[in-house]
Amino acid sequence: MRIARLAGRTVLLTEDGALDIPADFEGRLFDRWDALLDWSRGATGGRPYDESELEAPVPAPRQVFAVALNYRPHTAEAGYEEPEVPLVFTKFPTCLTGPCTTVELPPGHVDWELELVAVIGREARRVPVEKGWEPVAALTVGQDLSERLAQLAGRPAQFSLAKSHPGFGPVGPALVSLDEIPGRDDLELTCALNGDTVQHDRTGNMIFPIPRLVAYLSEFCTLLPGDLIFTGTPAGVGNRRTPQRFLTPGDELVSRIGGVGEMRHRFRKATTA
Template sequence: MRFARYGEAGQEKPAVLDAEGRLRDLSGVLPDLAGAALADLPRINPQSLPLVAGAPRIGPPVGQVGKLICIGLNYTDHAEEVGVAAPPEPVVFLKATSAICGPHDPVSLPRGAEKGDWEVELGVVIGRRAKYVSEEDALAHVAGYTIVNDVSERAFQMERAGQWTKGKSCDSFAPIGPWLVTPDALGDVQALDLTLDLNGIRMQTGTTARMIFPVAEIVAYLSALMTLEPGDIIATGTPPGVGMGRIPPRYLTEGDEMLLRISGLGEQRSPVVRDL
Protein backbone atom coordinates (compact mmCIF):
# COMPACT_ATOMS: atom_id res chain seq x y z
CA MET A 1 0.00 0.00 0.00
CA ARG A 2 0.98 3.63 -0.49
CA PHE A 3 0.51 5.98 2.45
CA ALA A 4 0.94 9.75 2.65
CA ARG A 5 0.31 12.72 4.95
CA TYR A 6 -1.32 15.93 3.83
CA GLY A 7 -2.07 19.38 5.21
CA GLU A 8 -0.20 22.35 6.58
CA ALA A 9 3.20 21.76 8.19
CA GLY A 10 2.76 20.43 11.70
CA GLN A 11 -0.93 19.66 11.11
CA GLU A 12 -0.70 16.80 8.60
CA LYS A 13 -3.33 14.08 8.45
CA PRO A 14 -2.73 10.48 7.34
CA ALA A 15 -3.97 9.25 3.98
CA VAL A 16 -3.75 6.27 1.67
CA LEU A 17 -3.62 6.37 -2.11
CA ASP A 18 -6.26 4.55 -4.12
CA ALA A 19 -5.71 2.76 -7.43
CA GLU A 20 -6.11 6.05 -9.32
CA GLY A 21 -3.52 7.81 -7.16
CA ARG A 22 -6.10 9.88 -5.29
CA LEU A 23 -5.69 10.66 -1.61
CA ARG A 24 -8.16 8.97 0.75
CA ASP A 25 -8.38 10.34 4.29
CA LEU A 26 -7.19 7.83 6.90
CA SER A 27 -7.63 9.97 10.02
CA GLY A 28 -10.79 8.10 11.01
CA VAL A 29 -8.76 4.89 11.22
CA LEU A 30 -5.56 6.08 12.91
CA PRO A 31 -4.43 9.49 14.16
CA ASP A 32 -1.11 9.64 12.31
CA LEU A 33 1.51 7.67 10.42
CA ALA A 34 3.89 7.77 13.35
CA GLY A 35 5.33 5.73 16.19
CA ALA A 36 3.79 2.39 17.10
CA ALA A 37 1.19 2.66 14.32
CA LEU A 38 3.96 1.95 11.81
CA ALA A 39 4.33 -1.60 13.13
CA ASP A 40 0.84 -2.53 11.99
CA LEU A 41 -0.26 -0.28 9.15
CA PRO A 42 -3.90 -0.84 8.28
CA ARG A 43 -4.78 -3.07 5.34
CA ILE A 44 -7.89 -1.32 4.18
CA ASN A 45 -9.78 -0.85 0.95
CA PRO A 46 -9.04 2.77 -0.01
CA GLN A 47 -12.44 3.00 -1.72
CA SER A 48 -14.05 2.78 1.72
CA LEU A 49 -12.38 6.03 2.82
CA PRO A 50 -13.42 9.60 1.99
CA LEU A 51 -11.66 11.37 -0.85
CA VAL A 52 -9.44 14.31 0.08
CA ALA A 53 -10.74 17.39 -1.68
CA GLY A 54 -8.62 19.77 -3.73
CA ALA A 55 -4.85 19.66 -4.00
CA PRO A 56 -3.49 19.97 -0.46
CA ARG A 57 0.16 20.24 0.46
CA ILE A 58 1.84 16.84 0.80
CA GLY A 59 3.91 16.55 3.95
CA PRO A 60 6.62 14.07 4.92
CA PRO A 61 4.98 10.62 5.01
CA VAL A 62 6.07 9.90 8.59
CA GLY A 63 5.40 12.04 11.65
CA GLN A 64 7.32 12.38 14.91
CA VAL A 65 10.60 11.11 13.45
CA GLY A 66 13.00 10.31 16.28
CA LYS A 67 16.21 9.83 14.29
CA LEU A 68 17.26 10.60 10.74
CA ILE A 69 20.29 8.41 10.15
CA CYS A 70 22.35 8.73 6.98
CA ILE A 71 24.81 6.41 5.26
CA GLY A 72 27.64 8.02 3.32
CA LEU A 73 29.55 6.70 0.30
CA ASN A 74 27.29 3.69 -0.15
CA TYR A 75 27.34 3.35 -3.94
CA THR A 76 30.38 1.97 -5.72
CA ASP A 77 30.06 4.48 -8.56
CA HIS A 78 29.58 7.45 -6.20
CA ALA A 79 32.71 6.52 -4.24
CA GLU A 80 34.59 6.44 -7.55
CA GLU A 81 33.11 9.82 -8.51
CA VAL A 82 34.46 11.57 -5.42
CA GLY A 83 37.77 9.73 -5.58
CA VAL A 84 37.67 7.63 -2.41
CA ALA A 85 37.95 3.93 -1.76
CA ALA A 86 34.81 1.98 -0.85
CA PRO A 87 34.52 2.07 2.95
CA PRO A 88 35.12 -1.19 4.85
CA GLU A 89 31.94 -0.65 6.89
CA PRO A 90 29.02 1.79 6.64
CA VAL A 91 29.82 5.48 7.08
CA VAL A 92 27.18 6.77 9.51
CA PHE A 93 26.13 10.31 10.37
CA LEU A 94 23.00 11.93 11.77
CA LYS A 95 20.95 14.70 10.25
CA ALA A 96 18.81 16.96 12.45
CA THR A 97 15.11 16.09 12.32
CA SER A 98 14.39 19.83 12.10
CA ALA A 99 15.71 19.59 8.53
CA ILE A 100 12.72 17.43 7.52
CA CYS A 101 10.17 18.97 5.16
CA GLY A 102 7.62 17.84 2.62
CA PRO A 103 8.57 16.46 -0.80
CA HIS A 104 7.52 19.58 -2.69
CA ASP A 105 8.38 22.21 -0.09
CA PRO A 106 11.08 24.77 -1.00
CA VAL A 107 14.67 23.93 -0.14
CA SER A 108 16.12 27.06 1.43
CA LEU A 109 19.84 27.78 1.18
CA PRO A 110 21.02 29.27 4.50
CA ARG A 111 22.86 32.55 4.90
CA GLY A 112 26.43 32.20 3.73
CA ALA A 113 25.75 29.08 1.67
CA GLU A 114 28.10 28.72 -1.30
CA LYS A 115 27.96 25.05 -2.29
CA GLY A 116 24.45 23.64 -1.94
CA ASP A 117 24.22 20.11 -3.33
CA TRP A 118 21.66 17.38 -3.99
CA GLU A 119 21.55 13.66 -3.16
CA VAL A 120 18.66 11.39 -4.14
CA GLU A 121 18.46 8.50 -1.67
CA LEU A 122 16.29 5.55 -0.77
CA GLY A 123 14.75 6.11 2.65
CA VAL A 124 14.02 3.17 4.98
CA VAL A 125 11.31 3.71 7.61
CA ILE A 126 11.57 1.56 10.72
CA GLY A 127 8.29 -0.01 11.85
CA ARG A 128 9.35 -2.28 14.68
CA ARG A 129 11.96 -1.72 17.38
CA ALA A 130 15.30 -3.17 16.28
CA LYS A 131 18.23 -3.94 18.58
CA TYR A 132 20.94 -6.44 17.65
CA VAL A 133 18.90 -7.87 14.79
CA SER A 134 20.42 -10.20 12.22
CA GLU A 135 20.57 -9.46 8.50
CA GLU A 136 18.12 -12.31 7.98
CA ASP A 137 15.55 -10.66 10.26
CA ALA A 138 16.34 -7.02 9.50
CA LEU A 139 13.74 -6.35 6.82
CA ALA A 140 10.95 -7.59 9.11
CA HIS A 141 11.56 -4.40 11.12
CA VAL A 142 10.93 -2.12 8.12
CA ALA A 143 7.52 -0.42 7.77
CA GLY A 144 8.22 0.83 4.27
CA TYR A 145 10.30 2.93 1.93
CA THR A 146 10.33 6.51 0.70
CA ILE A 147 12.47 9.10 -1.10
CA VAL A 148 14.94 11.28 0.80
CA ASN A 149 16.91 14.19 -0.63
CA ASP A 150 20.01 14.50 1.55
CA VAL A 151 20.59 18.15 0.66
CA SER A 152 24.07 19.31 1.67
CA GLU A 153 26.02 22.54 1.91
CA ARG A 154 29.49 21.34 0.97
CA ALA A 155 31.40 24.37 2.24
CA PHE A 156 29.74 24.01 5.66
CA GLN A 157 30.26 20.24 5.54
CA MET A 158 33.89 20.01 4.43
CA GLU A 159 35.58 23.40 4.77
CA ARG A 160 34.60 24.36 8.30
CA ALA A 161 35.91 22.78 11.48
CA GLY A 162 33.98 19.86 12.93
CA GLN A 163 31.80 17.11 11.56
CA TRP A 164 29.51 16.80 8.55
CA THR A 165 26.48 17.80 10.64
CA LYS A 166 26.99 21.49 9.88
CA GLY A 167 26.47 20.99 6.17
CA LYS A 168 23.68 18.45 6.47
CA SER A 169 21.21 19.78 9.04
CA CYS A 170 20.09 23.19 7.80
CA ASP A 171 16.34 23.81 7.79
CA SER A 172 14.62 22.17 4.77
CA PHE A 173 17.68 20.01 3.96
CA ALA A 174 15.71 16.74 4.20
CA PRO A 175 12.71 16.67 1.86
CA ILE A 176 11.02 13.29 2.42
CA GLY A 177 8.21 11.61 0.51
CA PRO A 178 5.79 11.79 -1.14
CA TRP A 179 4.76 8.28 -0.11
CA LEU A 180 5.49 5.59 2.42
CA VAL A 181 5.29 2.37 0.38
CA THR A 182 5.01 -0.95 2.18
CA PRO A 183 7.59 -3.62 1.33
CA ASP A 184 5.03 -5.95 -0.25
CA ALA A 185 3.98 -3.20 -2.68
CA LEU A 186 7.54 -2.26 -3.67
CA GLY A 187 9.20 -5.52 -4.59
CA ASP A 188 12.97 -6.06 -4.57
CA VAL A 189 14.47 -3.14 -2.69
CA GLN A 190 17.87 -3.88 -4.23
CA ALA A 191 16.59 -3.39 -7.78
CA LEU A 192 15.26 0.18 -7.74
CA ASP A 193 16.19 2.95 -10.18
CA LEU A 194 17.01 6.40 -8.77
CA THR A 195 17.20 9.65 -10.73
CA LEU A 196 17.55 13.37 -10.05
CA ASP A 197 16.99 16.12 -12.62
CA LEU A 198 18.03 19.71 -12.07
CA ASN A 199 16.06 22.21 -14.14
CA GLY A 200 15.09 19.41 -16.50
CA ILE A 201 18.65 18.10 -16.97
CA ARG A 202 19.56 14.65 -15.67
CA MET A 203 22.21 14.82 -12.96
CA GLN A 204 21.94 11.51 -11.12
CA THR A 205 21.15 8.07 -12.44
CA GLY A 206 21.64 5.00 -10.31
CA THR A 207 20.32 1.71 -9.04
CA THR A 208 20.16 0.24 -5.55
CA ALA A 209 21.87 -2.81 -7.03
CA ARG A 210 25.10 -0.77 -6.79
CA MET A 211 24.85 -0.30 -3.02
CA ILE A 212 28.01 -1.33 -1.19
CA PHE A 213 25.95 -2.19 1.89
CA PRO A 214 22.40 -3.35 1.07
CA VAL A 215 19.38 -2.38 3.15
CA ALA A 216 19.28 -5.51 5.33
CA GLU A 217 22.95 -5.14 6.21
CA ILE A 218 22.50 -1.45 7.04
CA VAL A 219 19.56 -2.09 9.37
CA ALA A 220 21.39 -4.92 11.15
CA TYR A 221 24.59 -2.87 11.43
CA LEU A 222 22.85 0.19 12.86
CA SER A 223 20.82 -1.90 15.31
CA ALA A 224 24.09 -2.98 16.92
CA LEU A 225 25.10 0.67 17.40
CA MET A 226 21.79 2.17 18.53
CA THR A 227 18.25 0.99 19.07
CA LEU A 228 16.13 1.73 16.02
CA GLU A 229 12.65 2.87 17.00
CA PRO A 230 9.42 2.99 14.97
CA GLY A 231 9.48 6.12 12.84
CA ASP A 232 13.25 6.37 12.57
CA ILE A 233 14.34 6.95 8.97
CA ILE A 234 17.55 5.75 7.36
CA ALA A 235 18.82 7.51 4.21
CA THR A 236 20.90 4.83 2.52
CA GLY A 237 23.33 6.80 0.36
CA THR A 238 23.35 8.37 -3.08
CA PRO A 239 24.42 7.30 -6.59
CA PRO A 240 26.83 9.35 -8.72
CA GLY A 241 26.04 12.74 -10.19
CA VAL A 242 26.18 15.06 -7.19
CA GLY A 243 27.14 18.66 -7.87
CA MET A 244 30.42 18.36 -5.99
CA GLY A 245 31.54 15.54 -8.29
CA ARG A 246 30.91 17.31 -11.58
CA ILE A 247 33.65 19.00 -13.63
CA PRO A 248 33.41 21.86 -13.02
CA PRO A 249 31.28 21.54 -9.84
CA ARG A 250 27.67 22.70 -10.11
CA TYR A 251 25.99 23.93 -6.97
CA LEU A 252 22.41 24.95 -6.20
CA THR A 253 21.29 28.51 -6.76
CA GLU A 254 18.06 30.34 -6.08
CA GLY A 255 15.48 29.51 -8.76
CA ASP A 256 16.70 25.94 -9.39
CA GLU A 257 14.26 23.04 -9.25
CA MET A 258 15.13 19.47 -8.28
CA LEU A 259 13.04 16.52 -9.50
CA LEU A 260 13.74 13.20 -7.76
CA ARG A 261 12.31 9.79 -8.67
CA ILE A 262 12.74 6.25 -7.34
CA SER A 263 10.98 3.23 -8.84
CA GLY A 264 7.63 2.69 -7.14
CA LEU A 265 8.08 5.57 -4.69
CA GLY A 266 6.77 8.51 -6.70
CA GLU A 267 8.60 11.79 -7.18
CA GLN A 268 9.69 14.94 -5.37
CA ARG A 269 9.76 18.38 -6.96
CA SER A 270 11.59 20.96 -4.82
CA PRO A 271 12.21 24.60 -5.77
CA VAL A 272 15.35 26.22 -4.38
CA VAL A 273 15.12 29.52 -2.53
CA ARG A 274 17.48 31.43 -0.26
CA ASP A 275 17.05 32.49 3.35
CA LEU A 276 16.69 36.22 3.75
Protein backbone atom coordinates (compact mmCIF):
# COMPACT_ATOMS: atom_id res chain seq x y z
CA MET A 1 0.00 0.00 0.00
CA ARG A 2 1.22 3.46 -0.99
CA ILE A 3 -0.63 6.30 0.70
CA ALA A 4 -0.11 9.87 -0.48
CA ARG A 5 -1.65 13.34 -0.21
CA LEU A 6 -3.08 15.00 -3.30
CA ALA A 7 -5.00 18.31 -3.33
CA GLY A 8 -5.55 18.08 0.41
CA ARG A 9 -6.95 14.55 0.30
CA THR A 10 -5.49 11.20 1.24
CA VAL A 11 -5.17 8.86 -1.73
CA LEU A 12 -4.01 5.36 -2.54
CA LEU A 13 -1.51 5.27 -5.38
CA THR A 14 -2.36 2.42 -7.77
CA GLU A 15 -1.14 1.33 -11.20
CA ASP A 16 -4.01 3.37 -12.64
CA GLY A 17 -3.46 6.59 -10.71
CA ALA A 18 -4.65 8.15 -7.45
CA LEU A 19 -7.70 6.69 -5.73
CA ASP A 20 -9.43 8.58 -2.90
CA ILE A 21 -9.57 6.52 0.27
CA PRO A 22 -13.03 5.96 1.81
CA ALA A 23 -14.28 8.97 3.77
CA ASP A 24 -14.38 7.09 7.07
CA PHE A 25 -10.58 6.63 6.94
CA GLU A 26 -9.84 10.32 6.38
CA GLY A 27 -8.44 11.88 9.54
CA ARG A 28 -8.11 8.44 11.16
CA LEU A 29 -5.29 7.12 9.00
CA PHE A 30 -3.17 5.46 11.66
CA ASP A 31 -6.03 4.53 13.98
CA ARG A 32 -7.41 2.37 11.17
CA TRP A 33 -4.16 1.45 9.39
CA ASP A 34 -4.80 -2.31 9.37
CA ALA A 35 -8.31 -1.82 8.01
CA LEU A 36 -6.95 0.54 5.37
CA LEU A 37 -4.43 -2.14 4.38
CA ASP A 38 -7.26 -4.64 3.96
CA TRP A 39 -9.25 -2.20 1.82
CA SER A 40 -6.23 -1.37 -0.36
CA ARG A 41 -5.69 -4.99 -1.37
CA GLY A 42 -8.94 -5.03 -3.30
CA ALA A 43 -8.93 -1.42 -4.47
CA THR A 44 -8.66 -0.73 -8.19
CA GLY A 45 -8.83 2.26 -10.47
CA GLY A 46 -7.69 5.79 -9.86
CA ARG A 47 -7.42 9.11 -11.69
CA PRO A 48 -4.30 10.35 -13.48
CA TYR A 49 -2.17 12.77 -11.51
CA ASP A 50 1.07 14.71 -11.85
CA GLU A 51 3.78 13.82 -9.32
CA SER A 52 4.40 17.53 -8.84
CA GLU A 53 0.94 17.76 -7.27
CA LEU A 54 1.75 15.35 -4.43
CA GLU A 55 2.04 16.88 -0.96
CA ALA A 56 3.87 15.72 2.17
CA PRO A 57 2.18 12.40 3.02
CA VAL A 58 2.08 13.28 6.74
CA PRO A 59 1.28 17.01 6.65
CA ALA A 60 1.34 17.78 10.39
CA PRO A 61 3.20 15.26 12.55
CA ARG A 62 3.39 16.14 16.23
CA GLN A 63 7.03 15.09 16.53
CA VAL A 64 9.85 14.92 13.98
CA PHE A 65 13.01 13.21 15.20
CA ALA A 66 16.31 13.10 13.34
CA VAL A 67 19.55 11.23 13.88
CA ALA A 68 23.08 12.49 13.26
CA LEU A 69 26.12 10.39 12.29
CA ASN A 70 24.31 7.10 11.72
CA TYR A 71 26.52 5.78 8.87
CA ARG A 72 30.18 5.01 9.52
CA PRO A 73 31.55 6.60 6.29
CA HIS A 74 29.60 9.80 7.03
CA THR A 75 30.85 9.79 10.61
CA ALA A 76 34.40 9.46 9.30
CA GLU A 77 34.04 12.19 6.65
CA ALA A 78 32.68 14.53 9.35
CA GLY A 79 35.76 13.87 11.48
CA TYR A 80 34.04 12.16 14.43
CA GLU A 81 34.33 8.82 16.20
CA GLU A 82 31.47 6.36 15.93
CA PRO A 83 28.80 7.33 18.47
CA GLU A 84 27.95 4.92 21.29
CA VAL A 85 24.28 5.93 21.35
CA PRO A 86 22.08 7.62 18.73
CA LEU A 87 22.65 11.38 18.43
CA VAL A 88 19.16 12.85 18.24
CA PHE A 89 17.89 16.30 17.29
CA THR A 90 14.58 17.64 15.97
CA LYS A 91 13.30 19.18 12.79
CA PHE A 92 10.29 21.41 13.37
CA PRO A 93 7.16 20.25 11.49
CA THR A 94 6.71 23.53 9.62
CA CYS A 95 9.78 22.64 7.52
CA LEU A 96 7.98 19.76 5.80
CA THR A 97 7.26 19.91 2.09
CA GLY A 98 6.19 17.52 -0.64
CA PRO A 99 8.24 15.25 -2.86
CA CYS A 100 8.41 17.51 -5.95
CA THR A 101 8.58 21.15 -4.88
CA THR A 102 10.82 24.15 -5.38
CA VAL A 103 12.63 25.04 -2.16
CA GLU A 104 13.79 28.57 -1.38
CA LEU A 105 17.44 28.91 -0.36
CA PRO A 106 18.08 31.28 2.57
CA PRO A 107 21.45 33.04 2.90
CA GLY A 108 24.24 30.64 3.84
CA HIS A 109 25.40 27.20 2.76
CA VAL A 110 22.48 24.82 2.14
CA ASP A 111 23.42 21.15 2.01
CA TRP A 112 21.65 17.90 1.11
CA GLU A 113 21.19 14.80 3.30
CA LEU A 114 19.21 11.89 1.84
CA GLU A 115 17.52 9.81 4.56
CA LEU A 116 15.13 6.93 5.03
CA VAL A 117 12.22 8.09 7.18
CA ALA A 118 10.29 5.76 9.49
CA VAL A 119 6.64 6.67 10.14
CA ILE A 120 5.18 5.70 13.50
CA GLY A 121 1.72 4.13 13.33
CA ARG A 122 0.73 3.68 16.96
CA GLU A 123 1.57 5.11 20.36
CA ALA A 124 4.69 3.47 21.75
CA ARG A 125 6.67 3.72 24.98
CA ARG A 126 9.72 1.74 26.14
CA VAL A 127 9.75 -0.58 23.14
CA PRO A 128 12.30 -3.43 23.33
CA VAL A 129 14.76 -3.57 20.43
CA GLU A 130 13.45 -6.95 19.27
CA LYS A 131 10.01 -5.37 18.80
CA GLY A 132 11.32 -2.13 17.31
CA TRP A 133 9.60 -2.58 13.95
CA GLU A 134 6.15 -3.08 15.50
CA PRO A 135 5.19 0.61 15.98
CA VAL A 136 6.38 1.49 12.45
CA ALA A 137 3.52 1.69 9.96
CA ALA A 138 5.41 2.77 6.85
CA LEU A 139 8.61 4.08 5.31
CA THR A 140 9.14 7.10 3.09
CA VAL A 141 11.96 9.10 1.52
CA GLY A 142 13.29 12.23 3.22
CA GLN A 143 15.83 15.00 2.81
CA ASP A 144 17.33 16.66 5.88
CA LEU A 145 18.25 19.92 4.16
CA SER A 146 20.66 21.91 6.32
CA GLU A 147 22.05 25.44 6.34
CA ARG A 148 25.56 24.77 7.56
CA LEU A 149 26.68 28.25 8.67
CA ALA A 150 23.96 28.59 11.31
CA GLN A 151 24.12 24.91 12.18
CA LEU A 152 27.82 24.99 13.03
CA ALA A 153 28.13 28.56 14.35
CA GLY A 154 27.55 27.79 18.03
CA ARG A 155 29.82 26.13 20.55
CA PRO A 156 28.50 23.49 20.82
CA ALA A 157 26.75 23.36 17.44
CA GLN A 158 22.95 23.73 17.40
CA PHE A 159 21.21 21.70 14.71
CA SER A 160 17.46 22.12 14.84
CA LEU A 161 16.85 25.71 13.70
CA ALA A 162 19.27 25.57 10.76
CA LYS A 163 17.53 22.39 9.56
CA SER A 164 13.99 23.77 9.85
CA HIS A 165 13.71 26.56 7.29
CA PRO A 166 10.52 26.32 5.18
CA GLY A 167 10.91 23.42 2.76
CA PHE A 168 13.91 21.90 4.58
CA GLY A 169 12.04 18.65 5.32
CA PRO A 170 10.99 17.13 1.99
CA VAL A 171 9.22 13.79 2.43
CA GLY A 172 7.38 11.44 0.11
CA PRO A 173 6.22 10.54 -2.40
CA ALA A 174 4.10 8.14 -0.33
CA LEU A 175 3.84 6.18 2.89
CA VAL A 176 4.85 2.69 1.83
CA SER A 177 3.47 -0.03 4.10
CA LEU A 178 6.00 -2.54 5.35
CA ASP A 179 4.36 -5.47 3.57
CA GLU A 180 5.52 -3.89 0.27
CA ILE A 181 9.17 -3.71 1.38
CA PRO A 182 10.50 -7.24 1.96
CA GLY A 183 14.08 -5.98 2.21
CA ARG A 184 13.26 -3.20 4.64
CA ASP A 185 16.51 -3.64 6.59
CA ASP A 186 18.79 -3.15 3.58
CA LEU A 187 17.57 -0.60 1.03
CA GLU A 188 19.65 1.21 -1.58
CA LEU A 189 19.94 5.01 -1.20
CA THR A 190 21.00 7.24 -4.10
CA CYS A 191 21.13 11.03 -4.16
CA ALA A 192 21.98 12.85 -7.39
CA LEU A 193 22.69 16.56 -7.92
CA ASN A 194 22.18 17.78 -11.48
CA GLY A 195 22.60 14.20 -12.70
CA ASP A 196 25.78 13.42 -10.73
CA THR A 197 25.56 10.87 -7.92
CA VAL A 198 26.67 12.49 -4.67
CA GLN A 199 25.47 9.89 -2.14
CA HIS A 200 25.15 6.13 -2.47
CA ASP A 201 24.88 3.53 0.30
CA ARG A 202 22.53 0.98 1.81
CA THR A 203 20.42 1.29 4.94
CA GLY A 204 21.90 -2.01 6.12
CA ASN A 205 25.02 0.01 6.91
CA MET A 206 23.30 2.13 9.58
CA ILE A 207 25.11 2.14 12.91
CA PHE A 208 21.73 2.17 14.68
CA PRO A 209 19.04 0.43 12.58
CA ILE A 210 15.38 1.43 12.84
CA PRO A 211 14.46 -1.04 15.64
CA ARG A 212 17.32 0.35 17.76
CA LEU A 213 16.23 3.93 17.08
CA VAL A 214 12.61 3.20 17.99
CA ALA A 215 13.71 1.50 21.20
CA TYR A 216 16.06 4.35 22.13
CA LEU A 217 13.63 7.19 21.39
CA SER A 218 10.77 5.47 23.17
CA GLU A 219 12.85 5.29 26.35
CA PHE A 220 12.68 9.08 26.52
CA CYS A 221 9.53 10.09 24.63
CA THR A 222 6.14 8.62 23.93
CA LEU A 223 6.08 8.03 20.18
CA LEU A 224 2.80 9.11 18.61
CA PRO A 225 0.95 8.05 15.44
CA GLY A 226 2.26 10.05 12.50
CA ASP A 227 5.62 10.89 14.09
CA LEU A 228 8.56 10.88 11.68
CA ILE A 229 12.06 9.56 12.34
CA PHE A 230 14.73 10.77 9.91
CA THR A 231 17.24 7.95 10.34
CA GLY A 232 20.51 9.62 9.24
CA THR A 233 22.39 10.26 6.03
CA PRO A 234 25.25 8.40 4.31
CA ALA A 235 28.55 9.94 3.20
CA GLY A 236 28.72 12.46 0.37
CA VAL A 237 27.25 15.64 1.84
CA GLY A 238 28.38 18.93 0.34
CA ASN A 239 30.21 20.48 3.27
CA ARG A 240 32.57 17.50 3.50
CA ARG A 241 33.50 17.46 -0.18
CA THR A 242 36.72 18.93 -1.60
CA PRO A 243 35.99 21.57 -2.71
CA GLN A 244 32.80 22.09 -0.78
CA ARG A 245 29.58 22.12 -2.82
CA PHE A 246 26.29 23.61 -1.72
CA LEU A 247 22.89 23.98 -3.33
CA THR A 248 22.41 26.93 -5.68
CA PRO A 249 19.40 28.36 -7.54
CA GLY A 250 18.45 26.15 -10.49
CA ASP A 251 19.93 22.95 -9.04
CA GLU A 252 17.92 19.72 -9.25
CA LEU A 253 18.23 17.21 -6.42
CA VAL A 254 16.94 13.66 -6.95
CA SER A 255 16.52 11.50 -3.85
CA ARG A 256 15.83 7.81 -4.38
CA ILE A 257 15.43 4.82 -2.04
CA GLY A 258 14.88 1.40 -3.59
CA GLY A 259 11.41 0.01 -2.97
CA VAL A 260 10.26 3.25 -1.31
CA GLY A 261 10.27 5.96 -3.95
CA GLU A 262 11.88 9.01 -5.50
CA MET A 263 11.70 12.75 -4.90
CA ARG A 264 12.79 15.62 -7.14
CA HIS A 265 13.44 19.14 -5.92
CA ARG A 266 14.60 22.36 -7.48
CA PHE A 267 15.92 25.41 -5.71
CA ARG A 268 15.62 29.16 -5.98
CA LYS A 269 16.90 32.12 -4.01
CA ALA A 270 14.64 33.08 -1.11
CA THR A 271 12.63 36.23 -1.67
CA THR A 272 12.76 39.01 0.89
CA ALA A 273 9.71 40.59 2.46
